Amino acid sequence: MREDIKYNNIIDGDEFARAQKAADDSAGLDHTQIDTEGFYVEQQYHKYSEENHRVWKTLWYKRWDVLEKQASETYLKGLRAINLNPDRVPLLFGEVPDPYEPGKTITGINEYLRPLTGWQSRGVPGYLPAKAFFSCLSRREFPSTIVIRPEDKMDYLPEPDIFHDVFGHVPLHADPVFADFLQTYGKAALLAGPEHEEALARLFWFTVEFGLISENGNLKVYGSGTISSHSESEYALTAPEGKGGRDNGQIERRPFNLDQVINTPFEIDHFQDIVYVLDSFEQLRDAMNDYANRVLEDSNAPAGA
Structure with a gap:
């Protein structure tokens, strides 16, 4: 993550360093030796602030005004299937108490996604190197940045956040055909020589x-x-x-x-x-x-x- 952007840091410093090192080190490994579990971090949902949830909600409704008319029906169907909530930053796994509605719980999107196609959205601290990223895709795991942009960067962020990764990418992973394509892409990219990179x-x-x-x-x-x-x-x-x-x-x-x-x-x-x-x-x-x-x-x- 860029140091000049003031994120609400929801990732433990030691965990961040461990995950990033594992991802960076994968570049020197054969693809059969890579363990993607080392790249992932815990989503400490309770650390999201009111501003974080407000940013998600603002971005959602700003985009939703026209998205229903612009987006592929396959994307829209996937968005409904994984039960993304317009008012809350998405939870990836399990259930947690709703921060704004006592007595209610929020269910992670993977609880809906995995039974459909086997794909999962897995929390990462930020960009992964190419080989690490391809390794994740080959296992039907999508690396998803778990921080969200601050309010002063809502209109433009020069790197991915959870809105870009989950709202932008993950709904298509609920479609079996697209899910097969993306896994095949990851497998091919892992095996590809330099002549195929571009x-x-x-x-x-x-x-x-x-x-x-x-x-x-x-x-x-x-x-x-x-x-x-x-x-x-x-x-x-x-x-x-x-x-x-x-x-x-x-x-x-x-x-x-x-x-x-x-x-x-x-x-x-x-x-x-x-x-x-x-x-x-x-x-x-x-x-x-x-x-x-x-x-x-x-x-x-x-x-x-």
């Missing part, structure tokens, strides 16, 4: 982060970068079609094609000039399976590794 980064960017999908003849957002951003989603869905780029207020919406996606560079600090549109999540899963086979052939790894 391609896999581009695939993740243009799908998991900024992907669009056509549903019943309408464009919808599903990538977390658009799901969690008013302006990004509005631009992706309504900017005039064209190759003039953001400087001319135009965007290219290309039909999803795996080989085209992995050969398209991206930039991270402005609206996207190019987005890719899926016909279905099955299309994404099947394309990922094909690419994973390429990785297996290049790595000489056995099928199912």
Whole structure:
């Protein structure tokens, strides 16, 4: 976490250091030797402040005003399935007393998610190195930053927090097809040689982060970068079609094609000039399976590794 941002620190200092060291050390290990449990931290729910819950609620309702019209139905169905609460920072596991309604309890989102697809949202202190992150995905574990941005950073945060990770990403993990895609991505990325790194980064960017999908003849957002951003989603869905780029207020919406996606560079600090549109999540899963086979052939790894 950046030191210049004043988070409410809900992570014990020793636990933070231990988890971060385990994640950093994984870079030098073979993927078969990595134990992802070492990366995770306890979510001490009682340490969330009134401001923390207020920030979550404000972000939720600000985004929800238009999200029902913009977001993929698969995302919306997943959000309902994991029972995210608009008024409270989400609990990941178990049950705790509701901080504002005595006598009531809050149930962790994983209690709903795991029975659906086997995925879990696991608490981490912040960014994980690539190999650690891929190891988690390969086990159907999604690393979720458990701190939440302070009120003075509500409009822009230069690193992930629990709103971006859980609100933006996790609802799609309740969909069996997307769940299969994401695990296959993690497995392939773990085995991939350097020649595949850029391609896999581009695939993740243009799908998991900024992907669009056509549903019943309408464009919808599903990538977390658009799901969690008013302006990004509005631009992706309504900017005039064209190759003039953001400087001319135009965007290219290309039909999803795996080989085209992995050969398209991206930039991270402005609206996207190019987005890719899926016909279905099955299309994404099947394309990922094909690419994973390429990785297996290049790595000489056995099928199912």
